[in-house]
Amino acid sequence: MAAVLVVEDNPEHQAVLAEIVRRLGHQVTVAGDGREGLAVALDTRPDLVIADVDMPHLDGIRMCRALRADPVTADVPVVLITGYLPPGDSLLDDTQAAAVVSKPFSVRGLTETLRTVLESAVPGRDDGAFLTGLMQSLDVGVVACDLAGRIVLVNQAVRDFYGEESVDVPLRDWPERFRLKRHDGTPIEPGELPLDRARRGEEVHHADLLAYDRLHRPRWFAVNARPVRDRTGLAIGALAAVHDVTADHHQHQYENCKTEVLKVLVHAWDTARAGEAVLRAISECLGWPHLRLWLVDEMTERLRPAATHTVTGAGAGSGEELAELCWERGELVWVPDAQGGAVPVRSAEKVVGVITFFCADPLETDPALAVLLTGIAGLFGAYLERRRSEELANQLAASIGEYIALVGHELRTPLTSIATYTDLIAESGDETTIGEVRDLLDVIERNNARLRHLVERLLDLAALESGHADLTIGTVDLSAAVQAAVATVTAEAGEPRPQVRTDLPDRLTIPGDQARLRQVAENLIGNAVKYSPAGSTVTVSLTADEDAAVLTVADTGMGIPDNERNRLFARLYRATNARHSGIPGAGLGLALSRAIIELHRGTITLGGGDEGGTIATVRLPRSAP
Structure with missing residues (x-):
């Protein structure tokens, strides 16, 4: 768009000239006489000046000479419009005007004159350069092909993902060359790419695409594609915009994983089953082939494997060194080279276990994933605390009832023997000798010793359990x-x-x-x-x-x-x-x-x-x- 200055004292002619300039797609500024026009030109340096010759204060010829005399406006083209000087007049030649239009003029004639002057005198724009700059600056990937499937455009976002060689790969080879799949992991066959479908005339909206970058990391995309047509409506190729939706995919994945883990912990009956079910839920939601739960052995203060989940055919090491490192640090550990990591399981402020995990693809230190894993470990730690509390409460309730019943039994049995044999002795006649009741006394003594031994052991046990021994x-x-x-x-x-x-x-x-x-x-x-x-x-x-x-x-x-x-x-x-x-x-x-x-x-x-x-x-x- 060029900046055009119209200098005309006749309001009607001024309006016509301004409208013609606007219809040509350019910006217009108007001035009512030569003196005003000169001031505007020196201040703004327009791309073209259209001026009437016969104007008050300063006519078009003198205004034109003044423009040529100033270095700022010396090369600005001028179109003069005159009603009394013929086109070949020497006064007009001295102005070095780009064109002279005689009055009366037609709109069509003046339009063509102005178009010609603008095209030859005003520097044109390279729309291709603007388009190229736009394509290279976009974060969205853009790929275009012709009707034969030859790639004609790959912007910088796609080159950064696949490498410079992506420009030379035919469209039919992209699925195999770049391991393209759908979001569910099923492969995309040649001809099923959104760009291929658009090349056949289809408009494609939000097609899902799973691809792997040059470091073999998975990325999830949503692709919009449509045919490209010329001015006549004839299809000449197709264009696809590739939007990276990996963050959205992970967010949904992580939310689903947390939900599944919560379901598992609600229904798990014991720690062993809970550990296995939690590892299985993580594996299925995140696609990780190998996970292991380690719990601290209270006796040895060492980590011991408590549960393991491994997908059939997946191979992985024990992860013991990784678990030990996580336990010592008390924080999440990433090992990108090993495609794995470990997260501590806490009960209150103490680390009571570790979950180690290994992935099939290279692992990135994703902050959202770190939050998820820390949250899952926290949920499992809380589950361990809850189960421990429930077990202790159940044991206490059961033991109180059992203890009362058992103490009653163990005390009443010898007391019954002592009481009954004492009654037998008391009911014996005065003539009864010690020898005749000695067997009865032996029973009393034996049960008395049993009671004494029982009480001593109960007191010993109470002292041990209370910490007094x-x-x-x-x-x-x-x-x-x-x-x-x-x-x-x-x-x-x-x-x-x-x-x-x-x-x-x-x-x-x-x-x-x-x-x-x-x-x-x-x-x-x-x-x-x-x-x-x-x-x-x-x-x-x-x-x-x-x-x-x-x-x-x-x-x-x-x-x-x-x-x-x-x-x-x-x-x-x-x-x-x-x-x-x-x-x-x-x-x-x-x-x-x-x-x-x-x-x-x-x-x-x-x-x-x-x-x-x-x-x-x-x-x-x-x-x-």
Whole structure:
């Protein structure tokens, strides 16, 4: 668009001249006489001046000479319009006017004259340069092709994504060359590209496209494409605009992932199932092939695998070093080269676990993804806290009822014997001798001793659980303590009894209370001997790994019903088959053993053997906290 100055004192002629300039598509400024026109020209330097010759104050000829005399306007073309000087007059020649138009003039004639002057005298614009600059500055990718599918335009956004060689790749080869797919992962066949469809005359809106950049990172696009037609309406090619919607895709993906994890945690019954289900939900929502949940072993203060999810055919390392690094730092760790990372699981302010993950494609440090993973880890940490609270509440409610019932039973049984035998003695005649009631006194004494032993053990257990009983910590040879316990149990059991076979190292030292650990060994070995038939074998073994010493006591006795195994650690609880066997017991040995082991930061579990019986396993840390 050129800037044109119209200098004309006749208002009607001024209006006509201005309208002709506007119809030619240019900007127009008007002045009412030569003096005003000169001032405007010197101030704005127009691309063209159209001036009447006969004007007051300063005529067109003198105005034109003044323009030529000033360096700023010396080369501005001027078209003079005259009603009394003929076109060849010498006065007009001195003005160096680009054209002279005589009055009266026609609109068509003047229009053609002005168009010719503007095209020859005013520098033209290179619309192609403007278009090229626009294309290269757009963030949106633009690709164009001709009707034969030859690429004729690839803007900088597309070149940055695919590389400079994308210009030379025929359209039919793009799906295979650049691994183009739909958003659901299904491949796009040759001829199905939005640009191909537009080349065949179709207008395409928001077609989905999944592509991988030169670093093999996935990107999601929405593509609009349409045919390109010439002025006659004939199709000459097609043009596609490629909008990057990766951020929107990830946002939807992340929201869906969080929703699925919440659903899992609402319905999960235990930690193991919750861990597996959470990992599976993340894998399915984000397309990650391998994830693992690590939880801190309270005894050894080491990370242990708690759940794993691996897509069939996917291979990945254990991720142990990555989990350890995340645990130590207490923050999200990205490992782009390994296409994975790890996020800490917190319970309150303490890191209680880690989730490691590995991806099929290169991983970017996306802030939104970091927020998602941290949020999921936080949800799982809160789930662990809630489950722990629920378990403790359930155990407390159950144990209170059981404790009241069991204490009543264990106290009433010996008290009944003491009371009834005392009544028998009281009802005996005065002539009855001590020898005649001695057997009755023995029963009273035996039940009195039973009550005293029961109370002492209950007080001991209460002191251990409340923290009022202190441990005497030193270096304990656990092998020697177990060997001594075996000797004590076998001596008290007498004959006939099961055979006790030991598999113990010469020496295995751990930090602990020697007397209390020997008490545990005697309880476990004593139970195994007590509830196993004569002639059977009780196996006592002691092994060690890097972190813990492991004591195992296995028997082939009556075993424990599966639904009662976890309840045996409650005070005074005895399995139903043991209570009805006639074998004496108070149901305190395992409760005391667990309290002692937990004070040593260890664990104790009960399991069943392949051929029946019971296997008790104790793990104790080999190093002090």
